[in-house]
Amino acid sequence: MRTFKLSPLALSLSAILFLPTMSGQALAQDAQEIQEKAEVITVTGSRVSGRTAAETAVPVDIISGDDLAKSGSTELNQALATALPSFNFPRPGLTDGTDTVRPATLRGLSPDQSLVLVNGKRRHSAALVNVNGSIGRGSSAVDLNSIPMGAIGSVEVLRDGASAQYGSDAIAGVLNVKLREASDGGNVTFGYSYRDTEYTIPTGNIPAGANWTAPNPISRSRTDGDTIVLSGWKGLELGNNGFLTVSFEYKDADRTERGGYDVRQQYPLLGDGSYDPREATIERFNAWYGEPEVEQTTLFANAGMDLEGGKLYGWAGYQKREAVSGGFYRRALDDRNVIEIYPDGFLPLIAPTVDDLSAAVGYEWVQGDWDMDTSLVYGSNKMSYDVLNTVNRSIGPTSKTEFYAGGFDYNQLVLNLSGARFVQVDGLYSDLSVAAGIEARREAYSIFAGEPDSYRNGGVLLPNGNSTASGAQVFPGFRPANELDESRTAVGVYLDLEANITENFLGSVALRAEDYSDFGSNVTGKVAGRYDVSDDFAIRGSVQNGFRAPSLQQQYFTTTSTNFIGGVPFDITTFSVDDPVAISLGAQPLDAEDSFNYSLGVAFRVGGADVTIDTYRIDVEDRIVLSENLTAANVRQYLQDQGFIGSGGGRFFINGVDTETKGVDIVVNYPLVTETAGSFNFTFAANFNDTKVTKVPSIPVLEALNPAPTLFARVNIKTFEEGTPDNKFAFTTDWNFGEFGATFRATRYGDVLVPNSNAANDYYLDAKVIADIEGRWDITDNVRWTVGIDNIADTYPVEAPISQNGTGNTPYSNYSPFGRAGRLVYTRLSYNF
Numbered sequence: 159m160r161t162f163k164l165s166p167l168a169l170s171l172s173a174i175l176f177l178p179t180m181s182g183q184a185l186a187q188d189a190q191e192i193q194e195k196a197e198v199i200t201v202t203g204s205r206v207s208g209r210t211a212a213e214t215a216v217p218v219d220i221i222s223g224d225d226l227a228k229s230g231s232t233e234l235n236q237a238l239a240t241a242l243p244s245f246n247f248p249r250p251g252l253t254d255g256t257d258t259v260r261p262a263t264l265r266g267l268s269p270d271q272s273l274v275l276v277n278g279k280r281r282h283s284a285a286l287v288n289v290n291g292s293i294g295r296g297s298s299a300v301d302l303n304s305i306p307m308g309a310i311g312s313v314e315v316l317r318d319g320a321s322a323q324y325g326s327d328a329i330a331g332v333l334n335v336k337l338r339e340a341s342d343g344g345n346v347t348f349g350y351s352y353r354d355t356e357y358t359i360p361t362g363n364i365p366a367g368a369n370w371t372a373p374n375p376i377s378r379s380r381t382d383g384d385t386i387v388l389s390g391w392k393g394l395e396l397g398n399n400g401f402l403t404v405s406f407e408y409k410d411a412d413r414t415e416r417g418g419y420d421v422r423q424q425y426p427l428l429g430d431g432s433y434d435p436r437e438a439t440i441e442r443f444n445a446w447y448g449e450p451e452v453e454q455t456t457l458f459a460n461a462g463m464d465l466e467g468g469k470l471y472g473w474a475g476y477q478k479r480e481a482v483s484g485g486f487y488r489r490a491l492d493d494r495n496v497i498e499i500y501p502d503g504f505l506p507l508i509a510p511t512v513d514d515l516s517a518a519v520g521y522e523w524v525q526g527d528w529d530m531d532t533s534l535v536y537g538s539n540k541m542s543y544d545v546l547n548t549v550n551r552s553i554g555p556t557s558k559t560e561f562y563a564g565g566f567d568y569n570q571l572v573l574n575l576s577g578a579r580f581v582q583v584d585g586l587y588s589d590l591s592v593a594a595g596i597e598a599r600r601e602a603y604s605i606f607a608g609e610p611d612s613y614r615n616g617g618v619l620l621p622n623g624n625s626t627a628s629g630a631q632v633f634p635g636f637r638p639a640n641e642l643d644e645s646r647t648a649v650g651v652y653l654d655l656e657a658n659i660t661e662n663f664l665g666s667v668a669l670r671a672e673d674y675s676d677f678g679s680n681v682t683g684k685v686a687g688r689y690d691v692s693d694d695f696a697i698r699g700s701v702q703n704g705f706r707a708p709s710l711q712q713q714y715f716t717t718t719s720t721n722f723i724g725g726v727p728f729d730i731t732t733f734s735v736d737d738p739v740a741i742s743l744g745a746q747p748l749d750a751e752d753s754f755n756y757s758l759g760v761a762f763r764v765g766g767a768d769v770t771i772d773t774y775r776i777d778v779e780d781r782i783v784l785s786e787n788l789t790a791a792n793v794r795q796y797l798q799d800q801g802f803i804g805s806g807g808g809r810f811f812i813n814g815v816d817t818e819t820k821g822v823d824i825v826v827n828y829p830l831v832t833e834t835a836g837s838f839n840f841t842f843a844a845n846f847n848d849t850k851v852t853k854v855p856s857i858p859v860l861e862a863l864n865p866a867p868t869l870f871a872r873v874n875i876k877t878f879e880e881g882t883p884d885n886k887f888a889f890t891t892d893w894n895f896g897e898f899g900a901t902f903r904a905t906r907y908g909d910v911l912v913p914n915s916n917a918a919n920d921y922y923l924d925a926k927v928i929a930d931i932e933g934r935w936d937i938t939d940n941v942r943w944t945v946g947i948d949n950i951a952d953t954y955p956v957e958a959p960i961s962q963n964g965t966g967n968t969p970y971s972n973y974s975p976f977g978r979a980g981r982l983v984y985t986r987l988s989y990n991f
Contacts, residue, residue, distance in 0.1 A: 215664055215688040215698050216318040217759060217772045217823065223310040223338065228901045228932055230351050230948040230984040232387050232409060234302045235262045240905060242315060243845035243886045244823055249977035250292035254633060255541060257450045257483035258510045259286045259301050261294035264330040266819060266847045266882045269299035271706055273328035276335045277473065279518060282537025285568040287711040289732060289784060292972045293881055296784035296811065298711040304477045304514040308391045309405035309458035311338040317823055319755035321704030322668040322684035325650050329704045329753045329778060337460040337473055340393025341401035347390060347988040353383035353414055355952050355980025359969040361419040362960045370438045372419050383449055383979065385411040400463030411452040416978050417445030418966040424503060426491045440502060445967035446484025449979055454479035468523030479512040485632030487967060493620050494631055498555040506548035506632035513540045528577040538569035545630040552626050553616035563635035564608035573598045588658035595652055602645040603710035608635025627719065634719045644714045646676045664688040680705045680750055699758040708748035708782055712811045728806025730789055740810040742800045743788060744857030749813050752779045767828040775820050780813040785869050792863050814855025815870060817878060821847040836895030843888045851875045876913035883908040883975050897936035904929045912971045919962060923955045928976050940990050948982040
């Protein structure tokens with residue numbers, strides 16, 4: 159643990175800078191930089207080269223890497239969440255691997271319904287499938303945090319469905335990460351941050367006659383989460399006409415802890431029925447509920463070289479992430495505890511290791527009238543688990559306390575060939591842009607088992623003579639029966655057409671057909687248009703259908719734990735859809751999700767401000783979801799009648815949820831250059847979003863049981879409908895004055911429902927405003943010092959009522975759209991060369 163600290167007050171005072179007289183040269187430079195930002199070329203949403211974001215038929219946001227870095231967070235997902243109104247990045251805890259690889263959402267849809275590209279090429283997803291009760295349950299999404307901030311030139315965000323252009327997953331939109339391109343120069347940055355916070359929470363009811371006390375509510379101050387980040391990049395010449403940009407990042411982050419006060423009895427009663435004296439002295443803040451410990455190293459390289467007749471390009475990246483997060487605390491009196499090993503109880507820890515690798519090589523050339531491009535892109539993500547400070551209760555006092563629990567990996571290989579040209583067509587105002595291509599993709603997914611003690615049952619009974627669950631506490635290992643190695647192939651072809659039909663009307667059409675080796679074919683189409691009423695006012699819109707193929711993780715993820723019900727062992731399993739037990743319960747091969755997207759918007763300039771307002775509707779049919787746990791007594795009896803002796807049921811993925819999402823995005827940008835106070839860039843953004851579940855799945859064989867089990871219950875329905883903010887507002891002011899600069903940001907997150915199976919126990923996370931500030935001083939032409947505070951007011955979400963936090967360990971919901979870590983204080987020192 160690092161002990162040096164800078165107070166928030168000291169950092170705030172350091173950001174108050176005297177304003178020197180600004181030269182005309184500096185004013186001109188600021189004005190030029192603002193103009194250049196307004197004219198940034200986009201490659202996302204249109205295959206016509208040279209088109210700016212202000213000219214596209216669909217909404218595209220372009221966020222520079224420098225702007226993303228203007229916050230205390232070094233995570234790309236978190237930076238995007240503060241920059242984009244419809245992008246949300248909740249930070250769940252006590253959710254196993256999801257603590258380490260956290261998913262983000264766009265427009266309130268699933269994390270896997272947004273496509274991620276790097277330099278215009280499809281990025282591989284994480285191997286993890288989120289199976290716990292958090293936002294994104296049942297999804298496997300791209301881990302954007304595997305890309306270091308220093309490697310990023312900009313991020314283009316297409317806020318529109320684009321399956322017809324880019325293929326599966328692009329239902330909510332597309333994020334294209336453009337890597338930094340530099341042949342000279344470089345940067346080294348050292349950053350340090352920590353949490354300085356105080357929160358107040360209810361403590362619950364202490365048992366009658368207890369020998370311990372606690373105030374209710376209780377206030378708690380925390381200084382934790384110390385994080386150091388060393389990062390940088392270097393541009394190198396590659397031959398006479400090329401570049402090689404190498405980026406690195408090392409991050410070491412201590413955990414944060416925002417748990418509550420556990421008022422429960424911790425020890426068995428003494429022989430005379432009194433409380434154990436240790437009850438009065440044991441540490442009752444006994445949970446790791448917050449940010450995990452993380453140590454990660456990331457390397458990235460991006461290269462390009464002009465050759466005679468073409469251009470060779472490529473990139474590669476690797477990240478190793480080691481994290482540690484907590485499970486639920488096991489009290490000393492808990493039947494799951496082994497008193498000889500843990501006389502005071504124990505907190506099991508989950509320690510995933512993530513290895514993420516990507517590499518690409520491509521070549522661009524001219525073939526007659528065609529601009530050609532071919533590329534081969536590989537990506538893999540592997541996640542393996544160690545379980546620490548734990549025990550296999552069924553082995554008893556001889557059990558180990560650390561286990562290797564196995565894991566899973568995913569890899570993807572994509573081959574592209576595309577061509578683009580312009581064709582003269584009579585009757586069109588401009589030449590017709592024609593783009594066509596073919597993409598072949600191979601995906602593979604595997605699960606590998608842990609050591610035997612991580613999953614086996616050792617046969618040691620509980621004190622009451624009953625058997626106990628198998629495997630390591632908190633995360634039983636994957637078994638040999640869970641091991642698999644599956645793959646599939648997909649081939650897609652597309653055609654894009656775009657032209658100015660008249661001087662003022664831009665039209666585009668896209669068609670795409672894909673064939674998958676596992677579930678069949680899909681055809682999508684998109685029509686988009688833009689009409690410039692004047693130089694300062696345009697109307698734009700699109701209509702399209704889209705799709706998302708079932709991921710291999712959703713088709714094949716499986717894990718088993720043995721639980722004893724009434725002394726009888728039952729295997730509770732997350733089944734792959736082709737498992738005989740799942741088929742007996744009515745599981746079917748997964749099919750693609752289908753979507754229908756409609757958008758209509760305006761883009762205009764008024765009084766020097768650029769304004770866009772875009773409405774959208776996204777209807778998704780046959781969404782893939784993870785079913786409820788089907789483990790009731792009549793389900794177990796049904797399975798035994800079918801010959802599956804010992805099966806306790808479980809859950810599996812299923813198509814069948816339909817949703818309707820409606821919303822509005824508003825973005826206003828106003829640049830201002832003054833003679834005496836420097837340059838300002840004001841941005842206001844808002845999102846209003848509403849999702850309704852219009853259909854839930856049903857399976858006849860299960861409906862015939864009495865009572866019929868529910869496949870997709872109230873909590874999951876309400877999570878889809880109200881688990882993300884119904885609105886979000888963001889206001890940002892970026893100021894520069896000679897060698898000084900500052901950024902102020904205020905984000906308002908709307909209401910979020912925390913649902914319960916009993917509607918009477920629902921509660922809302924009320925709307926909250928999070929304000930951030932950052933100051934920058936260019937000490938020399940090469941050295942910059944940055945100080946800042948995120949969440950200045952130390953704002954927390956509404957605390958959970960005691961009825962929803964019986965252990966006291968989880969006072970804040972995982973549904974909070976801004977997490978629950980409190981105030982972040984940070985400083986950075988950068989050297990440019």
